Amino acid sequence: MAWLDTIIQGILLGGLYALFAAGLSLVFGIMRLVNLAHGDLIVLAAFLILVLASVLGLNPFIAALVAMPLMFAIGWALQFFLLNRTLGTDILPPLLVTFGLSIVIQNGLLEGFTADSRRISVGGLESASLAIGPINVGVMPLLTLASAIAVIVGLNQLFYRTSLGRAFRATSDDPVTAGLMGIRPKRIFATATGIAMVVVTIAALYLGTRANFDPTIGPARLIYAFEAVIIGGLGSLWGTLAGGIVIGIAQTFGAAINPEWQILAGHLAFLLVLLVRPRGLFPRAVD
């Protein structure tokens, strides 16, 4: 029975990684930009929720709701005033600027919050669990997976059902002709990053409540998000969820064999998929 439990835990963990990856996949789909500071922005959001929860005495879920508009604004401004300047044919500027940003955020947080590891406490919920048949499953991991699915459904609705979603896709296809329709690409990119930061805030809530975190764990989260996006296939949000789950299961199986092998197993799963299906499991022919 143990292996069934490992798979369930893997799927639930996959929900967290899908949340990490959803924002990355959205921004890449629209403007071919990969933000190397994506993981650090998740950690930044976690600290923001922690501060709101402790200073305003809010329940973490409410604190996350309050943090969302703030993170949207941060994302919007970051794209409009900084990252838009790096867009263009040369791949160096966006990579080196976002790498610099990652270093700046990490050390800014270290200066502000020291290197101590923190946790957002949700009280009893942390240890609460439900019994589903023979397996008992933690409430928070279940909530994480549910949120991941909700986010992906929400993003898909936004992308394929709304006028803003049409504008995203049109700008990604052909920014010049999008201008002829009255679309202003610079603002559309800023809105997209803003929305990505809202998703990052949800991811940060579950990251912060699930385990300890400190200012230096951003890059590892970036790598899990990246692996989920690549395994899932570029530009496909459902693919990103599947990618997250593949990484989650690989990690829980790795941990089951030897706790030190958890992360390594995730990476090896990624390399295996890259070897067999270089365009990911569900390529949606973005490029």
Added chain:
Amino acid sequence: MALLETRNLIARYGDFQALFGVDIALDQGETIAIIGANGAGKTTLMRSISGILVNQPGAVLFDGAEIGALPAPDIVARGIAMVPEGRKLFPSLSVEENLLIGRYGRAVDGHWSLDTVYELFPILRERRANPGTALSGGQQQMVAIGRALMSNPRVLLCDEISLGLAPVVIKDIYAAFPRIRAAGASIVMVEQDIGQALMVADRVYCMMEGRITLSGAPSDLTREKIHAAYFGVA
């Protein structure tokens, strides 16, 4: 006072000058055609009016206002919609979505809506769920025209509508123009197919190497004059 006017419009790509001081005028309700050989600067003229190429403020006037320096989003918002050369539909949008996005920058109510565009080009109602670019060249051209009409523009710019289309399809598309005019749009049409242009236009400008070489009503333009203005050689 003309509805739309260019005054000594100059345009260059880096060190290559494409337009050498072009003056054209379009009155309310009129249709003008701009003909000329490939590379004569016709498309550059359209890109300058539509805001893809930004120019001197006073180079382009619309309803008396200087719009030469405005970018494309501001110009479509004022009511000048463009059917770009090569149609440029959005591949990841369906036919209907391509039409809807035409209103994104100018959601003005008027004659044109999804229903009236489908009446103008009935085939599109059947194909509305298809991806924009999975249609024949002629059908794509209809979507591009419909997309521009969706913003109920006061001026419709059409760039090389007949490009790469079979003659019968061209006739089919041009058949829609009387109804487009009737709905109140003034039209600037850049065309390589002189035959079609002469039939539809109230006035014609001929361009060669970035200059207007001939202008007038279609009736008083003889084949020789066109040939000379077209090739620069009698």
Added chain:
Amino acid sequence: MAILALSNVSRRFGALTVADAVSFELGEGEALGIIGPNGAGKSTLFNLITGNISADAGTIVFDGREVTRLPPMQRCLAGVGRSFQIPQPFEKLTVFENLLVAGAFGAGKTEAEVGERCAEILVETGLIDRANHPAGTLSLLQRKRLELARALATEPRLLLLDEIAGGLTEGECGMLVDTIRAIHKGGMSIIWIEHVLHALNSVVERLLVLNFGRVIGMGAPDAVMASREVREIYLGIEV
């Protein structure tokens, strides 16, 4: 012996036929012009010859050897030299270095071996006084000359020119045509796509008319220009 022979070469992009059973031969040292309206498939035909696009059907024989499946790089080494419709110089490299790259890699030689030849080509194409300037600083005419020079540096046996006279003033066009005529006189086989008809017809021995990917006319320039099809395509009115 024909240096290039296309027989029934076809290519389709989804529902669009861009090349429809195209067949023609080019004699050694002959200059062939290709005309046709926009979207007729002219550039596609070039891409089929250079290998940037692979043919769905038919065969392409170059210099007696079948190259239909050969990738672009090997065709370049085999002697197919090409200039781009929109000049693509190495902007940060100097004009002389642009040629060195083409000569060394295109002809598979060392820099030392091709240096002399590149200098002569610069003289031939009137770029010698811009030799040490970055290609990014060139005017449009000079960029077109550089396209020509770079293709020559690969020591081609067939030179493909894609609308190289477009966008030039009368005077500039005349100078470029003289250069091309001199190269042709030197024995170079040329295929030239062009809209500027008076420039094209002053160099080429034969004209091929292409429309909707099909060859609809072939022959001496003035005969072809006088034909009904060409008039109709270009002037659009039933003349």
Added chain:
Amino acid sequence: MTYVTIPHWKVETRTKASATFAIVAALLILLAFAAPLFASRSVLQDLFFILTMLVLAQNWNLLAGYAGLVSVGQQAFIGFGAYAMFALVILAGLDPLIAILLAGIASALLAIPTAFFLFRLQGAYFAIGSWVIAEVVRLALAQWKALGGGTGTSLPREATRDMPALKLVGGLFGVKSSEAGDILTYWLALLLAIATIGLVYRLLRSKQGLGLAAVRDNQEAARSVGVDARRMKTLVYLAAAFGTGLAGALIYVQKARISPDAAFSVVDWTAYVIFIVVIGGIGTIEGPIVGVIVFYILQTLLADYGSWYLLILGLIGIVIMLFAPRGLWGLFAERTGIQLFPVRRRLTGGPVPLAKKGGPHG
């Protein structure tokens, strides 16, 4: 019939500035080799740090600046080179000098399978992919119990003390083995730095270097004139892995203590190196040299401000990338036109004024 002289062309790359620089550089190198005679141990250790960071920066610059391969995972080769050296010394009992060389070769071999994976990814995905591979190598080596697993291990004292080269240096300068060790590693770092810069410069002046510059400028046009971009980028990736692995092994001979987290640290081996190259001037040989000097100055000024130091480094990197993408050296070279390592092929000589048309060439 007048005789026409065939034009005599000459191709040069040297400039006045580079000629004088060559002399100055030669003097500096002699002075550097003589440094142990007059410099203190701490100065030698600082110079060792600057030289090894310069070697890493030149290798990363070769990858990102010339071949357009932005790797954020070169720490994989530093760590792997260092661990290979530790294994050869501790487990195989080899002399550290030989171990360093073999470690470089080992890193180049590691680069073959990693290139196979990485070259399936483009741009930003190549960058993150290289980071994943560095993590895989780090985690794998952390399982190697014989070398201390996750906590790491140290070089046994006698391994370095009994080195024949060390005894030679010790005798020469009449100093004990630990100080002789500093002198020896300093000399090795100096040799490695000179060799790296020399090889990179020779590559840039070669046909391959010209091909790389063409690919970086316009890959499509380069391919159309016969330049095989993919093969060239792969060769550069392997060369950079060799150089980086060599430097990693040398660094850890001096440190004599290793752990997976230190040997594969993103900050020490990738963040610092990227800032050195970006601040100095990416895509030039002079850039990393300027960059490592600026980096060293910043480090001594700000080192005791903890994370503020990295924060400021990050900000400077962002500002320079946005507003002066060619870095400090780029700004200087643009204004003065001076090139210390000129690469541009200049055509000189030219047609002797032709007396009259005619003659053998008609």
